[in-house]
Structure formats: structure tokens, C-alpha cells
Amino acid sequence: xxxxxxxxxxxxxxxxxxxxxxxxxxxxxxxxxFHAAHGATFTIxxxxxxxxxxxxxxxxxxxxxxxxxxxxxxxxxxxxxxxVVIQRHxxxxxxVFAASFGAAIVVQNLIAIFFGKGMVTVSTPLSRxxxxxxxxxxxxxxxxxxxxxxxxxxxxxxxxxxxxMGVALRALGENPVLVDVFGLxxxxxxxxxFLIGSVLVVPxxxxxxxxxxxxxxxxxxxxxxxxxxxxxxxxxxxxGAAMAGLLFGLAENLSLAFFDPQWSEAVTFVILFLFIIxxxxxxxxxxxxx
Amino acid sequence: MLAYLQNIVVLFSINAILALxxxxxxxxxxIFSLAHAVFFGIGAYTAAFVALNxxxxxxxxxxxxxxxxxxxxxxxxxPALRVRGEYFVAASLGLQMIGVxxxxxxxxxxxxxGGMVGxxxxxxxxxxxxxxxxxxxxxxxxxxxxxxxxSLLVRGSFGRSLMAIRDSESAAQAYGKSVNTVKTxxxxxxxxxxALGGVLYAFYMSxxxxxxxxxxxxxxxxxxxxxxxxxxxxxxxxxxxxVMALPAALTxxxxxxxxxxxxxxxxIYGSAMVILMMYRPGGVVGARAKGKST
Amino acid sequence: MTAAQNLTDPAKILLQVRGLHKNFGGLQAITDVSLDxxxxxxxxxxxxxxxxxxxxxxxxxxxxxxxxxxxxxLGESLNGIAPWRIARKGIARTFQDLRLFNHMTVxxxxxxVMERSSWLWQRRSVAMKKxxxxxxxETELASKRHERAVDLAYAERKFxxxxxxxxxxATLWLLDEPASGLDPRSxxxxxxxxxxxxxxxxxxxxxxxxxxxVIRLSDTVAFLDQGKLLAQGSSExxxxxxxxxxxxxxxx
Numbered sequence: 001x002x003x004x005x006x007x008x009x010x011x012x013x014x015x016x017x018x019x020x021x022x023x024x025x026x027x028x029x030x031x032x033x034f035h036a037a038h039g040a041t042f043t044i045x046x047x048x049x050x051x052x053x054x055x056x057x058x059x060x061x062x063x064x065x066x067x068x069x070x071x072x073x074x075x076x077x078x079x080x081x082x083x084v085v086i087q088r089h090x091x092x093x094x095x096v097f098a099a100s101f102g103a104a105i106v107v108q109n110l111i112a113i114f115f116g117k118g119m120v121t122v123s124t125p126l127s128r129x130x131x132x133x134x135x136x137x138x139x140x141x142x143x144x145x146x147x148x149x150x151x152x153x154x155x156x157x158x159x160x161x162x163x164x165m166g167v168a169l170r171a172l173g174e175n176p177v178l179v180d181v182f183g184l185x186x187x188x189x190x191x192x193x194f195l196i197g198s199v200l201v202v203p204x205x206x207x208x209x210x211x212x213x214x215x216x217x218x219x220x221x222x223x224x225x226x227x228x229x230x231x232x233x234x235x236x237x238x239x240g241a242a243m244a245g246l247l248f249g250l251a252e253n254l255s256l257a258f259f260d261p262q263w264s265e266a267v268t269f270v271i272l273f274l275f276i277i278x279x280x281x282x283x284x285x286x287x288x289x290x
Numbered sequence: 291m292l293a294y295l296q297n298i299v300v301l302f303s304i305n306a307i308l309a310l311x312x313x314x315x316x317x318x319x320x321i322f323s324l325a326h327a328v329f330f331g332i333g334a335y336t337a338a339f340v341a342l343n344x345x346x347x348x349x350x351x352x353x354x355x356x357x358x359x360x361x362x363x364x365x366x367x368x369p370a371l372r373v374r375g376e377y378f379v380a381a382s383l384g385l386q387m388i389g390v391x392x393x394x395x396x397x398x399x400x401x402x403x404g405g406m407v408g409x410x411x412x413x414x415x416x417x418x419x420x421x422x423x424x425x426x427x428x429x430x431x432x433x434x435x436x437x438x439x440x441s442l443l444v445r446g447s448f449g450r451s452l453m454a455i456r457d458s459e460s461a462a463q464a465y466g467k468s469v470n471t472v473k474t475x476x477x478x479x480x481x482x483x484x485a486l487g488g489v490l491y492a493f494y495m496s497x498x499x500x501x502x503x504x505x506x507x508x509x510x511x512x513x514x515x516x517x518x519x520x521x522x523x524x525x526x527x528x529x530x531x532x533v534m535a536l537p538a539a540l541t542x543x544x545x546x547x548x549x550x551x552x553x554x555x556x557x558i559y560g561s562a563m564v565i566l567m568m569y570r571p572g573g574v575v576g577a578r579a580k581g582k583s584t
Numbered sequence: 585m586t587a588a589q590n591l592t593d594p595a596k597i598l599l600q601v602r603g604l605h606k607n608f609g610g611l612q613a614i615t616d617v618s619l620d621x622x623x624x625x626x627x628x629x630x631x632x633x634x635x636x637x638x639x640x641x642x643x644x645x646x647x648x649x650x651x652x653x654x655x656x657x658l659g660e661s662l663n664g665i666a667p668w669r670i671a672r673k674g675i676a677r678t679f680q681d682l683r684l685f686n687h688m689t690v691x692x693x694x695x696x697v698m699e700r701s702s703w704l705w706q707r708r709s710v711a712m713k714k715x716x717x718x719x720x721x722e723t724e725l726a727s728k729r730h731e732r733a734v735d736l737a738y739a740e741r742k743f744x745x746x747x748x749x750x751x752x753x754a755t756l757w758l759l760d761e762p763a764s765g766l767d768p769r770s771x772x773x774x775x776x777x778x779x780x781x782x783x784x785x786x787x788x789x790x791x792x793x794x795x796x797x798v799i800r801l802s803d804t805v806a807f808l809d810q811g812k813l814l815a816q817g818s819s820e821x822x823x824x825x826x827x828x829x830x831x832x833x834x835x836x
Contacts, residue, residue: 102563
């Protein structure tokens with residue numbers, strides 16, 4: 001029964017990780033920007049939701065909208081005001097990465113000033129677990145997590161196959177140079193990549209706020225999962241990143257059956273290392289060897 | 291007062307050693323590592339372990355620390371460098387996290403969360419380093435030694451290979467540079483020399499524990515290198531000084547509540563990183579700005 | 585031996601490309617290209633944009649793996665060998681976008697190409713120092729030796745690109761549009777330099793668009809279109825062919 005419980009937890013966590021990782025992978029795959037501040041987007045989204053729903057008591061829908069707006073704004077504005085400026089004069093991987101990292105640090109600490117460094121949670125009736133079977137506790141939230149993830153991915157799939165913008169984004173990911181040739185503007189497409197990628201963290205942020213809670217330093221962990229999942233999934237493959245996110249969620253939880261909780265994060269990285277050594281292309285990507 | 295100043299200089303030297311060695315790979319080779327604190331830690335724990343269990347000879351502890359650190363860094367570099375740069379960042383992040391877990395959990399060797407205490411004073415040619423002044427001199431010597439070694443390497447053929455790879459990796463390959471060998475060697479040197487900072491730390495404090503070897507420390511070191519400037523040798527030293535001076539400077543500002551000091555400090559150097567990267571990527575010292583590699 | 589004689593002497597053919605194919609996903613970039621590059625001969629690759637000329641270079645230098653076909657250098661197959669190893673066999677190339685080591689000085693650009701070993705320290709021998717001076721003289725860059733590559737004038741950058749190849753003692757030069765945009769005086773110097781190295785036995789292959797340059801430089805011209813080698817011959821033969829001209833200038 002323990003395994004079943006861990007499996008269920010793993011699927012819940014995995015679904016959320018899949019969404020977050022897909023967001024990062026989308027941004028990185030399409031703009032080649034190592035958006036280390038993606039974790040900060042998640043933290044902002046979570047705390048905005050907390051503020052509007054639990055503190056200001058605005059109601060669910062407005063809070064969700066506020067949260068989505070905050071995430072989208074952060075991603076798009078960071079790109080416009082920082083990344084684009086850097087890319088204009090120089091734009092090496094290092095410079096962008098360092099700026100992104102710096103932004104993440106600033107956000108984390110600003111949030112700590114406003115909300116304190118401790119854990120905050122949003123309590124909803126849906127977070128309370130029900131004992132489905134003896135020894136198996138599932139909160140309705142778990143189902144919501146999985147269903148939300150499925151809906152989001154379905155929407156993404158539709159976006160990428162049936163809309164002009166979506167197809168253009170995919171082209172951008174494949175070959176940024178070609179995009180120029182077809183008269184599309186890589187820079188403005190990048191804006192959409194940041195918009196969509198950032199909004200993808202919203203369901204995960206809200207669900208995390210309602211289940212395990214938020215604290216300002218959680219951006220680190222989110223960023224690590226995003227990066228690891230993008231690589232294990234294969235650079236440029238959203239599907240891969242999502243699957244890798246799911247894999248990490250499962251691994252993190254199932255490993256609790258065998259190891260102490262302190263090692264669960266290490267398990268994620270052992271998986272990452274194994275992939276880098278034996279299959280650098282990840283699930284779906286092509287290994288780009290320098 | 292004198293003891294207080296000496297203490298600061300010793301700690302500054304350790305930070306400068308770490309920043310210098312990180313800059314060797316970040317500034318000259320263009321390799322971004324989030325695991326530098328782990329090599330600091332490996333150096334410290336190795337020195338502590340050898341000193342507590344085998345010998346208090348300074349030289350032997352240093353050799354053990356450098357050797358282990360270099361070997362582990364190559365285990366990181368060899369698989370990760372043959373693929374793209376982003377993979378190395380991710381792998382280094384992984385190493386950092388696994389490293390902290392090992393430092394905290396491997397009680398028999400590292401003392402677990404409690405750390406290792408009572409590390410004996412190191413001995414070199416019969417002289418025992420005990421007082422703060424002793425360590426001041428030792429730290430100074432090691433720091434200068436590392437400056438000299440790094441300078442020689444950077445100004446010689448190895449440095450040119452590193453910079454060529456950073457300026458245009460494809461051209462470097464096309465002109466016969468074995469890019470992987472050069473990058474892996476640079477990672478090994480960086481980690482090996484960083485371990486010396488750990489050795490200093492372990493002996494000076496007589497105590498090591500995992501708190502200083504976390505991701506936060508790796509980030510702090512990265513900030514030092516970026517703020518000071520990556521293209522020069524003194525840049526990271528300046529960066530170390532600035533980042534260390536920050537908390538002290540902040541205590542003079544009356545309106546900052548003491549509990550928030552660490553947070554404000556992080557906001558300042560985070561913002562500094564963003565603004566510098568936008569307008570002065572060369573950092574405070576600023577020469578030899580980094581270029582786009584093809 | 586003159587270039588003309590080398591063209592027909594099988595003993596002097598140093599680079600042999602046979603039946604090279606390359607496709608990228610569905611796109612057939614190179615189809616069944618066979619080419620001989622003899623010692624001491626300057627061959628020019630011409631053809632419309634997208635014909636596959638740079639792709640061909642990339643396959644010789646190891647930056648791209650052919651889908652099928654072989655490349656032999658001095659009788660040895662280059663298939664599957666890493667670019668840096670191929671470079672150490674004496675094959676050197678320039679890039680259309682130059683890819684100089686921008687933040688290094690002229691002298692450092694040249695020195696680093698000569699420092700073959702990956703090890704930490706190489707003593708600079710007397711022979712190396714002489715070679716550096718020789719290369720700086722031949723490219724007339726001696727007075728600029730301590731300037732950063734990014735600060736040089738356009739023509740000087742082109743010559744530095746050539747200097748890197750000269751310093752490396754390469755015996756096969758693959759030059760991608762090396763002379764584009766050069767003023768007449770620089771161009772004359774450039775031609776003289778290339779011809780002097782060809783006379784010393786270096787094999788040279790150039791991608792070029794400017795037909796005047798092609799006429800001045802080439803011993804033989806190869807015409808590529810849509811990944812296929814359509815013709816090879818002297819520059820008069822190729823450039824006067826109305827069929828090829830139609831392809832080149834776009835009226836099919």
C-alpha cells in the first residue's frame with residue numbers, strides 16, 4: 001500500500017513538474033535563452049495567488065487571473081527589459097544566464113521581505129485528503145492536478161498544430177535563421193514564447209500553494225527540476241520535458257520507499273547524470289555534440 | 291581590533307581564492323559551474339579527515355584535497371563537456387545538490403550535519419600554524435601562489451587555447467584545438483586549486499560543517515566573479531572584496547532592520563548582476579569584455 | 585611541377601572526394617559529388633546560393649558527417665574523425681563570417697593556432713618565433729600585432745584569417761569567400777599570397793561568388809548547383825558556358 005500511496009503522490013507531483021518543465025523547455029527551446037528565473041515566475045505566481053485568494057479574499061477566478069497575469073507579465077517584461085537589452089549588444093549565454101540568475105535572487109528576496117521566509121499555505125476543502133482505501137489517502141487536489149495538466153497539454157498541442165503563432169513558434173525552435181527568411185520576426189515570437197511558457201507555471205503554483213505550501217526559496221527547486229527535465233526530455237522537445245517532469249515526480253516520491261527523504265533530491269540528479277552520460281539527447285531530442 | 295582585521299583578511303583570502311579559481315573556468319573558458327562550493331567543501335572535508343585520522347602535515351593534506359577535488363571534477367566534466375554548455379550548468383547543479391546531501395548524510399566520514407570538530411593545527415616543515423597571524427601569512431602565501439599559477443597559465447599557451455575556445459569554439463576546433471581536453475583540464479585545475487581554499491578554511495576554523503558549502507555559497511561565488519569582472523585576474527579579487535564588504539557596509543545604514551540584512555544583501559548583489567550584465571558585462575574591473583561565441 | 589601538370593598527375597591528388605551525399609531530414613543537400621583537389625592547384629567552387637558549397641567544406645573538415653560517400657586525404661579516410669584531428673592532419677579552413685578570436689590580439693591569434701598541444705605549457709621554440717614573424721610579414725600585419733582582432737580594419741581581418749592558416753602549416757586550404765569586399769590593392773596582395781603558397785605545393789580550394797575574383801585566381805573551376813557537381817574545367821570553359829550562366833544568373 002505504501003507503494004501505491006507513493007505512486008499516487010508521484011503522479012500528482014509529476015503532473016505539476018511536467019507543466020513547469022514544459023514552460024521552461026518551451027522558452028529555452030524557442031529562444032535559446034537559459035531563463036534561470038523561471039523558478040522565480042513560479043514563486044511570484046504562487047504568492048500572488050496566496051495574496052489575492054487567502055489574504056485579500058478575492059474569490060477563486062479573479063485570484064487565478066491575477067496570478068496568471070503576474071506570471072505572464074514577469075516573464076514577458078523580464079525578456080523585454082533585460083534579455084533583449086543584453087542580446088542587443090552582446091548576448092552571450094553567460095551574460096543572459098547571469099542576469100537571469102540575478103533577477104531570480106532579487107525576486108526571491110523581495111518576496112521574503114513581503115511575506116516572510118516561512119511557509120504559507122492556502123487552505124481549501126479540496127486539499128484535505130480522503131481515505132479512499134485503507135492506507136491510501138488522496139486529496140481531490142491530486143485529480144485536479146492531473147486533469148489540469150492534461151488539459152493544458154491538450155491546449156498546447158492545439159496551439160502548436162492549428163494556430164499560425166503556434167506553428168511559427170515551432171519553426172523558431174527548429175531553426176531561428178529560417179524564421180527570418182519566411183518574414184517572421186524572431187524577437188516578437190520570443191515574446192509569445194515567454195508569455196506561454198510563464199503562464200504554464202500557474203496551475204502548478206496554485207496547486208502547490210493549496211497542498212504543500214509556498215516559501216520564497218522554492219524557486220531554486222523549481223528551476224532545478226525545469227533544467228533537469230529539459231535535458232532529460234531532450235532539448236527542444238516539450239513532450240520530452242513533460243515526460244521527464246513526470247518521471248522526476250515519480251522518482252522523487254517512490255524513492256522515499258527506499259531512501260531517507262534527504263536523498264530524494266539527489267535521486268533526481270543521479271537520473272540526470274545517467275542521462276548525460278549515456279543518452280545526452282534525452283528522450284526525444286537530438287544530442288547536439290560540440 | 292587587530293585580531294578582528296586579521297580575521298577578515300583571512301576570510302577574504304579564502305573567498306578570493308575561490309573566486310579566482312571559479313573565474314578561471316567562467317571567465318577564461320566560458321564554462322559555467324554552480325558546483326564550486328562543493329569543491330571548496332571537498333577540500334575542507336578531505337583536509338579535516340586526513341588531519342584527524344592520519345597526519346597533520348600541511349603538504350599531505352593539501353595534496354589529498356587537491357587530488358580528490360580534481361578527480362571528482364573530471365568525473366563531472368568528462369561526460370558533461372562533450373555536449374553543450376547548458377548541460378554542464380545542469381550537471382554542476384546536480385553535483386552541488388548531491389554534494390550537499392553527501393556532506394550532510396555521510397556521518398562516518400563528514401560528521402553529518404554536526405560536521406567535524408577539533409581539527410588539529412597543520413604542520414609545515416616543523417612549524418605549527420596556530421595563531422590568526424600564522425593563518426594570515428599562510429592564506430596570503432596560498433593566495434599569491436594561486437595568483438601566480440593562474441597568471442602563468444592564462445598568459446601562456448593554455449590561456450590562449452581557453453580564450454580561443456571562448457571566442458569561437460568552432461574556429462578553435464577547425465584550427466586543431468582539442469576542445470574537450472582543454473576544457474576538462476581547466477575544470478580540474480579550477481577544482482583542485484579551489485580545494486586549497488577549503489584546506490585553509492578547515493584548519494583556520496578547526497571546524498567544518500555543511501552550511502558553507504551549499505548552493506547559496508556557489509551563487510555567492512558566482513556573484514563575486516560577475517560583479518568583479520570576468521576577463522581579468524584581479525576582477526574576482528575585487529568582486530570578493532565588494533561582496534564581503536557589503537554586509538558590513540549595510541550595518542551602517544540605520545533604516546535596515548537587522549533581521550533583513552541578509553535579504554537586502556542578496557537583493558543588492560542580485561540587482562548588481564542584472565544591471566552589470568545589461569550595461570557593463572565586463573564587471574567592475576571591466577577590461578577584455580566577453581564576446582559572443584560562434 | 586606547374587598547376588596544370590598537377591591537374592592530370594594522379595600522384596599529386598591529395599584530397600579525394602567520392603560519391604558524397606548529404607541529406608538533412610528530407611532535404612537533399614549534396615548529391616553524388618566527386619572531386620579531386622591536387623597539390624599546388626587553386627580550385628574554385630562556384631554556384632548559386634544554397635548550392636551546397638559550404639556544406640561540402642563542412643563535410644571535408646569533419647563538422648558534418650556525410651550521409652554516404654568518402655573523403656580521403658593523402659590516401660587516408662577522414663570519415664568519422666573529429667574536426668580537431670582533421671585540422672591537425674594539415675587541413676585548414678576559413679569561415680564566411682571569419683570567426684577570428686576577436687578578443688585576442690593579432691599575434692595571439694597566430695600563436696594559438698601554432699600551439700598544437702593541449703597541455704598546460706609549451707615553450708615557444710626559435711622556429712616558432714621565426715614563423716610568426718614570417719607570417720606577420722607576408723600578411724603585412726606586423727605593425728598591428730598587438731591590436732585586438734575585433735579592432736582591425738576589414739581587409740586586415742581578412743588577412744588575419746589567412747594568417748591563421750599560414751601559421752598552422754596547413755597543406756589543404758579551404759577558403760570560404762576569402763576575398764569578398766577587398767579593395768583592389770589588397771586584392772592584388774591576396775592573389776599574390778595565394779599563388780605563392782600554391783607554388784609551394786599547398787592545395788587550395790576557394791568558394792567564391794565574384795566572377796572577376798574567380799577568373800584572377802583559379803587554375804580550375806567546379807560548378808555546383810543544388811548539391812550536384814555540374815561541371816569542372818578551366819575558368820574560361822565554365823564561365824563561358826551559356827547553360828551554366830543561365831543557372832548562375834537565375835534564368836532557368
